Amino acid sequence: MSSLGATVISEGIRFAAWSSTARRLWVSVFDDAGIREIDRLELRPEGDGVHALFVAGLAEPTRYGFRADGDYAPEKGLWFDPDKLLVDPYAVAIDRPYVYDWRLAQRRGMGADTAPLMPKALAITPPEPATVLPPLFRPGGLVYEVPVRAFTMLHPEIPQHQRGTIAALSHPAIIDHLKKLGVDAVELMPITASIDERHLPPLGLRNAWGYNPVTFMALDPRLAPGGLAELRETVAVLRKAGIGVILDLVFNHTGESDRLGPTLSLRGLDNPTYYRHTPDGRLANDTGTGNTVACDHPIVRELVLDTLRHFVNHAGVDGFRFDLAPILGRVEGVFDANASLLRSVLEDPLLADRVMIVEPWDIGPDGYQLGNFPSPFLEWNDRYRDDVRRFWRGDAGMVGALATRLAGSSDIFAKAGQQASRSVNFIAAHDGMTLADIVAYERKHNEANGEQNRDGHDDNLSWNNGIEGDADSNDVSKARLNDQRALLATLFASRGTIMLTAGDEFGRTQKGNNNAYAQDNETTWLNWEARDQLLERYAALLSAMRRAEPSLGEIRFLTGQPSERSDVPDIAWLTETGTTLDEVDWNDPERYRLVMVLSGERPDDGRLAVIFNGDRRACVFTLPSREGFMWVPTEANDTTDISRQVSGRAVIFMIERRAEQSRTQEKP
Structure with missing residues (x-):
């Protein structure tokens, strides 16, 4: 770990900051309330x-906080102003949330000391x-x-003070829900301290997502009143339940924004x-x-790596998701898959086995x-x-794309x-329409933003x-549930x-708002x-089936050939009549039906057939037979579900069992 930041020992505290362009740096020490500056030491x-200074x-x-002076x-990119109190980039805790105030962005000589407006770092x-x-x-698991x-603001079983x-x-109610869904890891949207964008306070809005860190x-x-210990204890409880924790971290930008933005830390x-x-x-x-x-600079690279090590060492997290991740691989502005930061993440002894997930796009060149x-x-x-949405929307010629994505x-x-x-693979994420809104709104409705x-x-x-x-009839409601x-x-x-x-497992809606980052209210709070408990039950059945069928959780690519221990191809793509799709079928723009048949590793393993009927018309499907086996529906095709009343627009799962096994299971 770096020697920067505040290092506490029995005799006192060493403060250290990095700057290659500042002429002078100070540490401001405050009283226990974080209000009165009691000392300013160079x-x-x-x-x-x-x-540095001990x-x-x-x-x-x-x-404490830092101050810097220079040009x-x-x-020319130089923003030095000793009237701006700066939060230590290596701070591991702050005493209050960031609150946007226009005075934080005032030019040098035009405003007063910003210390009263700023949180203080805690040594x-x-x-x-x-x-x-x-x-x-x-x-291959479920994130x-x-x-x-x-997630918990409206949960009736969570104590009010903890929501x-x-x-x-x-909380046991949350653990039970996660286990019922078969969640392998929760990916926590940003939990590090962030600040509202400057246009939100005048609108009476605040950032609900946290993708604006300082x-x-x-x-x-606000998210962790118990600090790092709260995160650590929660990770331990989730781990005991068999659930990992992945942190969504933002290293691509900070809340200091553009040239009109506030001076809070790195800028100063x-x-x-x-x-x-x-x-x-x-x-x-x-x-x-x-x-x-500038993730290609050595001092920034080390700050990122130290942050990752911090959360692994002191909270025990499973891994990380990186927002707008090409920024982490840009070298002098150009993306390089072999960039030093990306390579260092994968080679670091503490980080090498962690789960690393990237959002592989930003808005820069390439x-x-x-x-x-x-x-x-x-x-x-x-x-x-996009391809899955297009298929179920009814776009022409999407069968081949669907098969490739599957x-x-x-x-x-x-x-x-x-x-x-x-x-x-995902259908919906925090950014965009919810799953329920995808099938209910053709256009976005972001007026509240x-x-x-x-x-x-x-x-x-x-x-x-x-x-x-809003659904205007039972038929519309059923159609949306079916989709x-x-x-x-x-x-x-x-x-x-x-x-x-x-929440997508039980039909959460944002009323068509596809950019609800500024809605820290009932728009985003899960109700x-x-x-919809029927939909929630169906999602749980799907997850249980996926766990029971290893071929679905695999990540190796399919070949269409038998494995070494089986005479059955690992994948077959069929029409509704049970024949193999040929070139004409694949290129038929009016084809909305597909059967995927996955096989196990051994000859005795039953196959799994997944039937996709994207047509609104019902259809009889024929599955390939095998001597000694018979096809039976999985529990994910629960016949008590109301959506079974809607023919077409359905996915059906059939598992191949040995005939004698199936008959035994049917006996009362």
């Missing part, structure tokens, strides 16, 4: 950009490193994306180093948020890098999302001889059955890692009491 240059007699949890020339000793155990999560605050916190995730290690006090310490700039001195904006962290990250990085696969997207990930898929519905994607590949929004079931079934029938966003 740090001493130690070489290589490090400025202050005897101080003890944890001393409240003030924003047009504390982190807990002893946890025993670092192997990750519970393995590729459950969780917005920590929204919206990390600790609430360890400091990378310090947890948001060394803006030219911490952020990328264009040749004419402007902040590069490959993120759409106003700034881009920012779409799906399939181009080095193995074993797992990648969010938006091609899967089989792990070898067209994207079978590069350089790779034998296994690194795809993270205060941007005249201009924000968010316009092309959602969504549809509506009947009148947009949700079909989308869920497709997800659970896909090879590779799968991801489900919390547990109004959940």
Whole structure:
């Protein structure tokens, strides 16, 4: 770990910060309330950009911040202003949340000291490193994306004081729900301290997602009032239940935003180093948020690695998901799969076995890098999302694309001889329409965000059955439920890692808002009491079936050939009549039906048939017979479900059992 930050020992505290362009640096020490500055001490240059000072007699949890002085020339990327209190980039805790205030962005000489507006870093000793155990999560499992605050704000069984916190995730009611769904790992949307975008407070809105960080290690006090210990204890409880924890971290930008943004930390310490700039001195904006962290600089690379080590060492997390991850691989602005930071993450002794998931796109030049990250990085696969939506929307000629996505997207990930898929398959995520809204809204409805519905994607590949929004009849309601079931079934029938966003299993809606980042209210809070329990039960049955059928959780690519221990091909693609799809079938724009037959490793293993009927008309399917075996429905085809009343638009799972075994199971 780096020697930067605040290091507490019995005799006092050593403060250290890094800047290659500041002329002077100070540490401001505050009283126990974090209000009155009781001392301002200058740090001493130690070489290589490090400025440090040991202050005897101080003890944890001393409240402090840094100040820096040097040239003030924003047009040259220099923003030094000693009136701006700066939060330590290595702070592991802060004493209050960040609150946006326009005075934080005032130019030098035009405003007062910002210390009263800023949280103070807490100089504390982190807990002893946890025993670092192997990750519970393995590729091919189910990742459950969780917005920590929204997940439990309305949960009736969670105590009021605990709602919206990390600790609430360890409540028995939450554990039971996760286990019922067969969740292998929760992916926690950002829990580190973030700040609202400057346009939100005047609208009476606040950021509900957390993708606007200021400091990378310090947890948001609103989400973790118990600090790092709260995260650590929650991780331990989830692990005991067999559920891993993946942290969604943001290293691509910070809440300091563009040139009109606030000076909070990195900008005031060394803006030219911490952020990328264009040749004419402007902040590069490959993120759409106003700034881009310079992840190719050695000091930034070390900060990122130290942050990852911090959460593994002191919280025991299974791994990480990286937002707008091409930024982490950009070298002088150009993406390089062999970039030093990416390579260091994979080679670090503490991090090498962790689960690493990337969002493989940003908005910079050549920012779409799906399939181009080095193995074993797992990648969010938006091609899967879009092709599955197109198929169930009824777009023509999508059968071939659907089959490719079901089989792990070898067209994207079978590069350089790779034998296994690194795809993270998902239908919906936090960003975009919910699963229920995909089948109910053809257009976005983001008016509540205060941007005249201009924000968010316009092309959602969504549809509506009947009148947009609320169902106007039982038939429309059933049709929408049927389409949700079909989308869920497709997800659970896909090879590779799968991801489900919390609440999509029981029909959560945002009323068509596909960019609800600013809705920290009932728009995003999960309504547990109004959940669709039939849909939730169906999702649990799908998950149980996936766990029971190893061929679905596999990540190796299919070959269409028998394995060494079987005479049955590992995959067969059939028409509804049981014949193998030929070139004409694959290219038929009016084909909306497909049968996928997966085989086991051994000759005695029964096959699994997954039948996709994207047509609204019912159809009789014929499955290939095998002597001594018979086809039986899985429990995921529960005949008591109301959606069984709707013919067509369905996914049916059939398992091949030995005839005598099937007859035995049928006996009362």
